[in-house]
Structures are given as C-alpha cells and as structure tokens.
Amino acid sequence: MRIQYSLFDTLLEPVFVLTADQKVVYCNETAAIVAGLSIRKITRGMKFNELFQFSEPIEALDNLIGVSDATPYKEVNFKALHAEEGKVQITLQPIFDSMGDKNWIVFVRDVTLExxxxxxxxxxxxxxxxxxxxxxxxxxxxxxxxxxxxxxxxxxxxxxxxxxxxxxxxxxxxxxxxxxxxxxxxxxxxxxxxxxxxxxxxxxxxxxxxxxxxxxxxxxxxxxxxxxxxxxxxxxxxxxxxxxxxxxxxxxxxxxxxxxxxxxxxxxxxxxxxxxxxxxxLVEAQKQAEREKEHAKLIIHMIKSKREIHRFIQEAQGLLGEVRDEVSKDNGPYDTEELFRSLHTLKGGAALFSIKDVAEACHQAEGLLAELKQSWTHPAFIALRGKCFEVEEFFHKFLDQTKEILGSSNLPEERQIEVAISKLNHIARKVGSLPGGGAVAQELLLELAMEPVTGFIEPYSDVMLRVAEQTDKMVSPLKIHNGNLMVIPEIYSGLFSTFVHAFRNAVDHGIEMPDHRVDIGKPAEGQVDVTFSLNHNSQGSWLLVQIKDDGGGIDPARIREKLAGKGLDVSAETDQQIIQHIFDSQFSTREQVTDISGRGVGMDAIKVAAEELAGRVWVESTVGQGSTLFVEVPYITEFQKDKKLPSAA
The missing domain is CATH 3.30.450.20 (PAS domain)
Incomplete structure (x- = not known):
C-alpha cells in the first residue's frame, strides 16, 4: 500500500523509514529527539545502525530485503549514539511510498515507562x-x-x-x-x-x-x-x-x-x-512552528509575486471597506449575501498568500453570519461585527509586519513615476482621436495599462496544491493556455479574484482520491487547465475563460436531492439545467462546513462578478470525466465611463 510519510508527523512514538541499505529517508520529530539529532541531519544519508546500539542483534534490520510482512515486536535495550538510553520494542514492515518505491518502516515503542x-x-x-x-x-x-x-x-x-x-x-x-x-x-x-x-x-x-x-x-x-x-x-x-x-x-x-x-x-x-x-x-510549540513556516512562505511569496500581493491588498482594502460599512449599520436592512461574498473572497485571497490569521478570522466570521441568518439576534450581530473588525485588525497587522518588504524592497534600478490610470486613458483617447492615432493609442494602453492574464492566474497553482495536501489528493501544476492575453486590471481583477473558489472546488469537489483515479485508469495526479480566448460577434469582442478539470464531474442526481431537500420542485429541469444550480446563492453539496468549502458562496461570487461586467457563467460536466466552468464577459480595452456594457449572448 502506498503511503505518505507525513501521516506519521503527529505520532508521539518514534517512527523511521529505511531503504534496503538501512539509510533513513524519513523520521518524525519524536524519532529525532530520541536519536539526539535533527531530522535534516538524520535523513541526509545516515544509516539506522549509526544512530543506535542495541543489546542484541535484530535480524530483520540486517536483512531488510527478506522482510515481507510485519515482524513481531522485539524488546531490546538501546543506547543512542548522541543521546539517551533505555528499553524499546521494535517492529519492521515493508511499505511503499507515494512514488511506489519499496521501503521499510520501523516503529519504536518506549516500554521503559511501563x-x-x-x-x-x-x-x-x-x-x-x-x-x-x-x-x-x-x-x-x-x-x-x-x-x-x-x-x-x-x-x-x-x-x-x-x-x-x-x-x-x-x-x-x-x-x-x-x-x-x-x-x-x-x-x-x-x-x-x-x-x-x-x-x-x-x-x-x-x-x-x-x-x-x-x-x-x-x-x-x-x-x-x-x-x-x-x-x-x-x-x-x-x-x-x-x-x-x-x-x-x-x-x-x-x-x-x-x-x-x-x-x-x-x-x-x-x-x-x-x-x-x-x-x-508541546501543541502550542507545534502551532508556533506552523505559524513561522506560514510566515516564511508568505515572505517568499511576496518576493516572488510582489505585484500580485499589491493587487490583493488593493482588492482587500475595497472588500474590507464594504464589510465595515455593512456591519457598522445600527439598523438594517443588511445585505447578507454581499457580506458573505466579500468575506469568502477575502478569505480565499488571504489563503492564497498564506495570510493565515486573516483567512481564519474570515472563516469564523462566515460561521457567525451563517448562524445569524438562521436566527437573528442583536448579541449575535454584535459578535459578527466584532469578528469583522478583527479581520480588519489582522489585515492591518499583516501590512505593518510586511511594510518593509512591500514598501522598499526589489526597487527597480530605473527611476519610476506614477501616473493615474484615468489620466493615461485620457491621453490614449486624445491620441486615438488624431489621424492614424488609433493603433498608437492601443499600443500605449497595451504597454502601460494592460497586463497579461497569466499574472492573475499563476498564484492559483499554489492554492490547488495546498487544497490537495489538505484533502490527501494529488494534483499537477496548473496549466494556463493563451496566458499572454492582455487585459486592463482595473476592469477584470475583481472577477479574477473570485476564481479562487473555482480552483479550490476543482480539487476539493472534482479531483478524485489518487487510489481511485488509478483504479479507473486515470493518472494519480489530477489536472486543471485554464484557457483564455477572444470571440467576436455583432455585439463586439468577448473574453471567454474556461477552467477545466479531469475529475469525477458533477452528479445531477445529487444536486436534485439537495434541491428537493430544500423543498424545490426541479423535476421538469434537464440534467444540464440542474447542474447550473451550483451558482445559486448558499448552495453547496457539502454536508459540513470546512476551511475549504461548504458555505455555498464561492460559485455565486463568480456569477455575480461576471454579471457586473454584463457577462454570464455556465458549467458543463460529464460524470466520471470532469467539468468545465465557462465565464464569458465583454473584452474591454479602454476605460469606460457612463457607458452601458453589452449583455452576454
């Protein structure tokens, strides 16, 4: 059976994984403490017999190739070459790692206490x-x-x-x-x-x-x-x-x-x-180590994706302003749907950049809001307001902790000046009004105001990998097709920020467990592709985004069951119509809410963002083969004021 060694990280008993020549390829923290060395040093080529001396030979250790089943526990005295001594029970058994390689796992049980x-x-x-x-x-x-x-x-x-x-x-x-x-x-x-x-x-x-x-x-x-x-x-x-x-x-x-x-x-x-x-x-120390690990990951992410971080900060400030305005009202009405979407999108972006405190506070606020919708009380609303303010506090704390990196590092060698986008657009329009100036104006916008879509989408590859790790699944890096297509960030960044829900859902709901994928003839690793394309018709140019996964697809029968449980009569709808209900507000097939999904807000947020651009969304799916999310919006190459966007066909 294939196994991921990270399953043993939380065990309080020592665990070692050896190759045929006794080289240690894995050990947990408890094993490292018993050996008196760091995990890194042990797993860099040290052999098991270099770590311990036993009071009598352990035959199975000397002939690992011959061990095909779990050995009986053997009780021996031991002395670690770099630490303590005592009495342990040892058993060995063969295992296969996630790559299919055969190794041997050594369980060590301390019987001295007993x-x-x-x-x-x-x-x-x-x-x-x-x-x-x-x-x-x-x-x-x-x-x-x-x-x-x-x-x-x-x-x-x-x-x-x-x-x-x-x-x-x-x-x-x-x-x-x-x-x-x-x-x-x-x-x-x-x-x-x-x-x-x-x-x-x-x-x-x-x-x-x-x-x-x-x-x-x-x-x-x-x-x-x-x-x-x-x-x-x-x-x-x-x-x-x-x-x-x-x-x-x-x-x-x-x-x-x-x-x-x-x-x-x-x-x-x-x-x-x-x-x-x-x-x-011990638990607090482990949590602190995890927080430090997440902070290090955030620093690396900021260095590699500074522009994307700045874009997230701008989006987050707008979302936080909307949340603050909504919960600061002393009297209603309250737009709980918009509040849900803002918190959910903010949580997704914070998780994308490993801003854990913000993501966790958003998740808790979502829970309070869900309870509030079931039974509205003033104390419950005050608790929600406090939690939303806490989200903002964590966000500002994040800005304070990272201001040196975001404010002064990685400055370009050339002198830079800032020009308001509105002013740039005004200049482009003037140039475009000149004879033969249309091409020059378009080039000006392409060079200075537009960015390739790949910059908005690449960070979601990390999102998928993290969700896969949380759900014990395997997924290949995200593939982006036609990622050099240029767009104006101010127009599309709001839409693209909601895509975090689509990528999380693709892994959490769509991609199957590795063993099951292999059993049905699929690669163990799931695949998600994003394709950008332009279409032209009598109404103008359209940007079409397709997010496709090769998972298990959407089961219409399951959605019918959920809708029937809500008292809705959908017997006349086709399967294709049924699966469009994933865009309904508060709709989810999850029985329990998790950090990943279950609120029923994500796909609704994508739909709302697309419709705000006069676009549309739909999904196509085949059970057992996968699903494709389609998002079609007008392709806009200039800033428009007081101009109604065309409706999607």
Whole structure:
C-alpha cells in the first residue's frame, strides 16, 4: 500500500523509514529527539545502525530485503549514539511510498515507562503484603498478649497509615494525572493529585467513562473496547491505541491520554493505568512552528509575486471597506449575501498568500453570519461585527509586519513615476482621436495599462496544491493556455479574484482520491487547465475563460436531492439545467462546513462578478470525466465611463 510519510508527523512514538541499505529517508520529530539529532541531519544519508546500539542483534534490520510482512515486536535495550538510553520494542514492515518505491518502516515503542510503573506498583503491592503479614503476626501476638491489645493495634494502624501516606506522596509527586480502572470500569482508590488539573476531578471510585466525559453515544463503544482489553484477545499495545486519545478540558488545555497494563505476578491483567499528560506547551510549540513556516512562505511569496500581493491588498482594502460599512449599520436592512461574498473572497485571497490569521478570522466570521441568518439576534450581530473588525485588525497587522518588504524592497534600478490610470486613458483617447492615432493609442494602453492574464492566474497553482495536501489528493501544476492575453486590471481583477473558489472546488469537489483515479485508469495526479480566448460577434469582442478539470464531474442526481431537500420542485429541469444550480446563492453539496468549502458562496461570487461586467457563467460536466466552468464577459480595452456594457449572448 502506498503511503505518505507525513501521516506519521503527529505520532508521539518514534517512527523511521529505511531503504534496503538501512539509510533513513524519513523520521518524525519524536524519532529525532530520541536519536539526539535533527531530522535534516538524520535523513541526509545516515544509516539506522549509526544512530543506535542495541543489546542484541535484530535480524530483520540486517536483512531488510527478506522482510515481507510485519515482524513481531522485539524488546531490546538501546543506547543512542548522541543521546539517551533505555528499553524499546521494535517492529519492521515493508511499505511503499507515494512514488511506489519499496521501503521499510520501523516503529519504536518506549516500554521503559511501563516497566517503571509495573515495578513501582509491584513493590507497593509487596509492601502491602508485608503489612498484611505483619498484621497476621500481630493477631497472634494480640491473642497471646491481650493486655497489650490496644497498644499493639494502635502501633500497627500507625504503620499502615504511614505506608498509605508514602504511596500517596509518591503519586502526588508525579506531574501527570495517574489513575487505574478495573474490568468493570470503576476507578480504584489510587490516583495522583495532578488529576485535579488534568481531568478536573479526583477520579477515585468513579466510572472511567464519566471521568473522561465521554458522550452518551460513545459509552457503549468504550465498554466494548474495555472488555476486549481485559480479555486480551489481541496484544494490549495493538488495542490501547483505539481508546480515547484526549480529554476535553474545559479550560482549553491539551490533555493526552495513554494506557498501560497493570499485571499480577502471574502476568494476568488486573487493571489499566491511565496517564493524563498536559501537552499544551508541546501543541502550542507545534502551532508556533506552523505559524513561522506560514510566515516564511508568505515572505517568499511576496518576493516572488510582489505585484500580485499589491493587487490583493488593493482588492482587500475595497472588500474590507464594504464589510465595515455593512456591519457598522445600527439598523438594517443588511445585505447578507454581499457580506458573505466579500468575506469568502477575502478569505480565499488571504489563503492564497498564506495570510493565515486573516483567512481564519474570515472563516469564523462566515460561521457567525451563517448562524445569524438562521436566527437573528442583536448579541449575535454584535459578535459578527466584532469578528469583522478583527479581520480588519489582522489585515492591518499583516501590512505593518510586511511594510518593509512591500514598501522598499526589489526597487527597480530605473527611476519610476506614477501616473493615474484615468489620466493615461485620457491621453490614449486624445491620441486615438488624431489621424492614424488609433493603433498608437492601443499600443500605449497595451504597454502601460494592460497586463497579461497569466499574472492573475499563476498564484492559483499554489492554492490547488495546498487544497490537495489538505484533502490527501494529488494534483499537477496548473496549466494556463493563451496566458499572454492582455487585459486592463482595473476592469477584470475583481472577477479574477473570485476564481479562487473555482480552483479550490476543482480539487476539493472534482479531483478524485489518487487510489481511485488509478483504479479507473486515470493518472494519480489530477489536472486543471485554464484557457483564455477572444470571440467576436455583432455585439463586439468577448473574453471567454474556461477552467477545466479531469475529475469525477458533477452528479445531477445529487444536486436534485439537495434541491428537493430544500423543498424545490426541479423535476421538469434537464440534467444540464440542474447542474447550473451550483451558482445559486448558499448552495453547496457539502454536508459540513470546512476551511475549504461548504458555505455555498464561492460559485455565486463568480456569477455575480461576471454579471457586473454584463457577462454570464455556465458549467458543463460529464460524470466520471470532469467539468468545465465557462465565464464569458465583454473584452474591454479602454476605460469606460457612463457607458452601458453589452449583455452576454
């Protein structure tokens, strides 16, 4: 089975991927910490046997070619050449990476903690047995020395109390929440004080599913999992990972749950040890690293696409102004459809340039607006207004953080002057009115006021790649045909900025999963093409944009079902008419809203932008073969004032 190694990035156990000669081609962060080296250094040609020394040979490691199935776990002592030592369980199994190459994955499980727990509690049990033995001896002595009965009982009671206090002190010294539950799900009267912080209670005597705050519909499944654990139908290690992984903390702490077997001297299961660890700092560190990664990506994007960034900023300022004006009204009416489109388009542009704070705030504002449309209340509107203002704050924060790059870097060597587009257009019209000046005026506009369409579209290739990564899909870089066609940005940039929705939808809704594409005879990577062309008729010249994908197409039956669910009678419409409903406001085939899609705003935004230019949109699709979005608008080569645009045919 092919697999992408990034799936192992979030595992807390060490994972290595080796080639046939033991070279490490992948390891996760936990593995790098155990080895005492950076991921980059380990995966630059180091061999696995250069990282660790084991107390005994591991035959499978010495003969990787001969390993065709998962090997049993082998427990050995180890010493990392650059870090710590301890005891681990190791298993190997062959895998195929996303390119189809055969490698071997090494799972490393740290059993040192489990051994410590077993030894610790075995010692405590032995101490208790010693106490019981002492009490039995005391009983005999009490019978023989009845005169000293009260005194001897008091001494033994004090001794037992001291032992219990010692055990409690040991547990309370742990920084982790620690408790044990039995086969009935009841928690024993042994727990650490840290439980009050990690699971927000003293769990002694309670039921495990109540302490973990499991939803009612998941309790039965948990009981079956618990029963399977104690019956030991499968190895504990294979089953424990199926239990709840986190505790839902009310104060937004990140609490990770681990499970370890508590066995008797005979090896039978007596209980399950639950360790609740506060990993909030680790999660925050990971988020911070991700934010820094996104910021670095933004810097690179700005350096490579400075003009596109400036264009986005201009568009965003206009959209933010519209949003601010709308939510600043004390009394309605409110244009919620336009507000949806503005937020959705702003979110798409921010995501395109990795401005994560703005994109996330827009997404949250969309959610508040969707709730507000369902049930309008003044407090809900105030919350929406605050979130929209927060979007603007994040945008200005982005401008402050990047003003040095946007304001002074990459300046051309030649001196530049700025001329208002309106003035340039005025000059071009004057030149055009002169004898033979039409061609000169057109050339003037082409050279100074018009830009190739490819500059507007190229950044969307990154959008598709990011959506593919989020959805575990594969997509080839965007292909642009006739991208040197020149347009006036002030006329078409608003339309082109809405295309972000089309490219996101092409990957999220259209392109199939890689395995399925291969099964039906398609390349694993999906393909999206954009074609620009000019058409001429009696009404003038028209710019036609075609965005085509080779995905699964649009299923008319599914759209009919969604429309029927809204109470609409579309039985008389053809399949071609049915699929045009994707342009309806608030229409989406998604059952749940995600960061990528589900609002039902994107295609509507494209339609509105095209109609504002007196154009039209439509879609053609074949199930199993793909879809093509058509956007046709007048081709305008001069700035027009107070002139009505022709309607699309």
């Amino acid at each position: 051994e410590r727990l077993q030894k610790k509690y075995r010692a405590e049990l032995e101490q208790k047995e010693g106490v019981i033995s002492a009490l039995e001896e005391a009983k005999v002595q009490l019978e023989n020395y009845s005169k000293n009965l009260e005194q001897m009982v008091a001494e033994r009671t004090r001794e037992l109390s001291r032992l219990n206090q010692t055990m409690s002190a040991l547990l309370d010294s742990l920084g982790q929440g620690f408790f044990i539950f039995n086969a009935e799900g009841k928690i024993l009267d042994v727990s650490s004080k840290a439980c009050e912080a990690t699971v927000e209670c003293k769990p002694d005597g309670q039921l495990i599913w109540d302490v973990l705050k499991l939803p009612e519909n998941k309790v039965e499944g948990f009981k079956k999992w618990m029963q399977t654990l104690f019956m030991e139908m499968l190895p504990f290690e294979d089953l424990s990972c199926l239990g709840p992984e986190t505790y839902p903390h009310t104060k937004e702490r990140n609490i990770a749950l681990e499970y370890h077997p508590l066995r008797s001297n005979e090896g039978t299961m007596e209980g399950v040890v639950v360790v609740a660890s506060d990993i909030t700092s």
